[in-house]
Amino acid sequence: xxxxxxxxxxxxxxxxxxxxxxxxxxxxxxxxxxxxxxxxxxxxxxxxxxxxxxxxxxxxxxxxxxxxxxxxxxxxxxxxxxxxxxxxxxxxxxxxxxxxxxxxxxxxxxxxxxxxxxx
Amino acid sequence: xxxxxxxxxxxxxxxxxxxxxxxxxxxxxxxxxxxxxxxxxxxxxxxxxxxxxxxxxxxxxxxxxxxxxxxxxxxxxxxxxxxxxxxxxxxxxxxxxxxxxxxxxxxxxx
Numbered sequence: 001x002x003x004x005x006x007x008x009x010x011x012x013x014x015x016x017x018x019x020x021x022x023x024x025x026x027x028x029x030x031x032x033x034x035x036x037x038x039x040x041x042x043x044x045x046x047x048x049x050x051x052x053x054x055x056x057x058x059x060x061x062x063x064x065x066x067x068x069x070x071x072x073x074x075x076x077x078x079x080x081x082x083x084x085x086x087x088x089x090x091x092x093x094x095x096x097x098x099x100x101x102x103x104x105x106x107x108x109x110x111x112x113x114x115x116x117x118x119x
Numbered sequence: 120x121x122x123x124x125x126x127x128x129x130x131x132x133x134x135x136x137x138x139x140x141x142x143x144x145x146x147x148x149x150x151x152x153x154x155x156x157x158x159x160x161x162x163x164x165x166x167x168x169x170x171x172x173x174x175x176x177x178x179x180x181x182x183x184x185x186x187x188x189x190x191x192x193x194x195x196x197x198x199x200x201x202x203x204x205x206x207x208x209x210x211x212x213x214x215x216x217x218x219x220x221x222x223x224x225x226x227x228x229x
Contacts, residue, residue, distance in 0.1 A: 044223035062120045105155035109164040
């Protein structure tokens with residue numbers, strides 16, 4: 001069965017960096033695009049970034065462009081989100097999500113990793 | 120990348136039907152048949168309910184249906200049940216190859 005497990009969250013001071021990981025299993029990781037989606041406490045879902053199946057292209061939401069970098073290691077079935085220059089408004093649960101074969105929607109989600117940006 | 124527009128809340132009694140709207144632009148909803156809907160119960164991961172405007176994944180009740188007209192998509196839940204009480208989010212592919220979500224709708228089953 002498909003599993004996505006996020007890790008690396010925690011409490012970090014404003015301006016510092018943090019790297020999240022998403023370990024995938026149960027499917028051919030190298031064949032699918034994968035996304036990061038976040039949800040601030042009590043708020044809605046916000047799309048963060050996507051990396052294509054082969055890492056050839058990456059796209060970002062306006063609120064994280066230039067600060068966050070998405071990457072993947074297909075040999076280790078793992079995706080990453082490097083978050084730099086963190087702000088209080090980046091505090092959220094970060095979900096990784098597998099894209100469908102068409103790439104058009106998210107068919108499986110992880111349970112999320114909480115990031116809190118606070119001094 | 121403005122969020123899609125959803126009503127903040129809807130409600131209905133058991134057995135009734137409710138419809139949640141999701142309005143975007145010609146650069147997202149109106150331009151592609153790539154609208155999806157997700158159900159999220161408190162402190163849980165989102166769950167796919169509808170994809171490509173109107174298709175249900177395996178295991179999703181046929182009480183859930185989706186449609187689209189122009190720049191507005193809709194999710195209809197018929198025969199409301201207590202377990203349907205949750206937050207619902209629409210999402211669309213965009214012309215920039217990004218994705219966008221709606222602000223979410225809280226469904227209350229009275």
